[in-house]
Amino acid sequence: MSTALLVTLVLAIGIGLSLGLLGGGGTILAVPLLTYVAGMPPQEAIAASMFIIGVTALISVGAHARRGNVRWRMGLVFGAASMTGAFGGGVLGSQLPGVVLMVAFGAMMIATALAMVVDRRAPSEPKYRSKLPVLKIVMEGLVVGLVTGVVGAGGGFLVVPALVLLGGLPMSAAVGTSLLIISMKSFTGMAGYLTSVSIDWGPVLLITGVTVAGALLGSAVSSKVPDKMLKKAFGYMVLAMGVIVLLYELPILYGLTTGILIVITLILVKVLQRRRTGTDAPGTPPSAQEVGASQETALRGVPHERS
Numbered sequence: 001m002s003t004a005l006l007v008t009l010v011l012a013i014g015i016g017l018s019l020g021l022l023g024g025g026g027t028i029l030a031v032p033l034l035t036y037v038a039g040m041p042p043q044e045a046i047a048a049s050m051f052i053i054g055v056t057a058l059i060s061v062g063a064h065a066r067r068g069n070v071r072w073r074m075g076l077v078f079g080a081a082s083m084t085g086a087f088g089g090g091v092l093g094s095q096l097p098g099v100v101l102m103v104a105f106g107a108m109m110i111a112t113a114l115a116m117v118v119d120r121r122a123p124s125e126p127k128y129r130s131k132l133p134v135l136k137i138v139m140e141g142l143v144v145g146l147v148t149g150v151v152g153a154g155g156g157f158l159v160v161p162a163l164v165l166l167g168g169l170p171m172s173a174a175v176g177t178s179l180l181i182i183s184m185k186s187f188t189g190m191a192g193y194l195t196s197v198s199i200d201w202g203p204v205l206l207i208t209g210v211t212v213a214g215a216l217l218g219s220a221v222s223s224k225v226p227d228k229m230l231k232k233a234f235g236y237m238v239l240a241m242g243v244i245v246l247l248y249e250l251p252i253l254y255g256l257t258t259g260i261l262i263v264i265t266l267i268l269v270k271v272l273q274r275r276r277t278g279t280d281a282p283g284t285p286p287s288a289q290e291v292g293a294s295q296e297t298a299l300r301g302v303p304h305e306r307s
Helices: 002-023 025-035 042-067 073-091 099-115 134-151 155-167 171-193 202-224 227-249 252-280 289-302
Strands: none
Touching: 002 025, 002 042, 002 171, 002 202, 025 099, 025 202, 025 227, 042 073, 042 099, 042 155, 042 202, 042 289, 073 134, 073 155, 073 171, 099 227, 099 252, 134 155, 134 171, 155 171, 171 227, 227 252
16 A cells, blocks of 8 residues: 555545535545545546545435434435536536646635635524425526536535525534435536546545545534534635645746735635624623713712602
8 A cells, every 4th residue: 555545545534524524525625635645637536536425425324314414305306406417517527627627626615615714693593494495406406516516526515505595404404414415416426527537446445435434433423513613623724725726736926826815805804704793792791981971870860859
C-alpha cells in the first residue's frame, strides 16, 4: 500500500464523519482528497467520489431511519428529480477540462463555506407540511442534481436547506432525508461520468469502506455534538480548502486576489452581523446611569402626600 493511499484512507474518516453528522460535506472533501492526495485526475476523482458518497449515504440512511429521521415521500420526490439533473450534469462534466472543473469546485466550496459560517438565524423547529410543494421540490431537485453532476459537490449543503425551507422539516429530519437523496443522485451522477471516464476500483473500494465506518460513527454521536459549533468549524475548514484549490489551479495573482477578497468579504459580513445583533438584541439591561435617571424621574412625578 502506497503512502498516498494510506494518508487518503486516514483522511477519509473525516469525510464519513461529515456525512454522518451534517448530512452533507462528503463530496466537497472527497474530490480534493482524491485529486491532490490520491493523485487521481479530476474527472476520475469526481466520479469516484460520487460512488464513495453514494454508498456511504445509503448505509447511513438506515441509522437515521431507525431514529425516525427520514421522510421517505419527500426524499423520493426530491431524489428522483435530482437524479435526472445529476445524470445530465455528469455527462456534461465529463467533457469539460480538468482545470475548469476544479476551479468551479473551488468556487462551490467557498460559497458553501460562507453559507455555513454566516449565522443566519431561523426558526429551529419549523412545522412539517402535510401537503408537499411538489413543483418547488422537483425544480430544486433538478438544479441541485445538475450542480452535483457537473462538479461533484453541493449535495447535502444544498439539499438540507431546501428540505427545511420547502418541506418545513426540522434539522434532524432534513439531515436524515438528505442522505437518501444524496445516495440516489450520486449514483446517477457517477453513471453520467462513466460514459467516458474509467475508475480504478481497488483503492476506491478501500476508501469507501473507511468512509462508511466514519459515517456510522458520526451518526452515532450526532446528537451529542452542538450543531452550530460544528457547522462553523467545518465551514472555516472548507473555506480554507476552497482557497487552496483556487491558489493551486489559478495563476498566483488571480488566486491571491480571490483569497484576499474572500477574507475581506467574510470580515465585513461578520462585523455587520455583530452590529445588527447588538442593535436588535432584546432585553439588554440598562446601565446604572439610566436606572438612576429613570428612578429620579419617577420620584419627581409622584405627588407628595399631605400629612
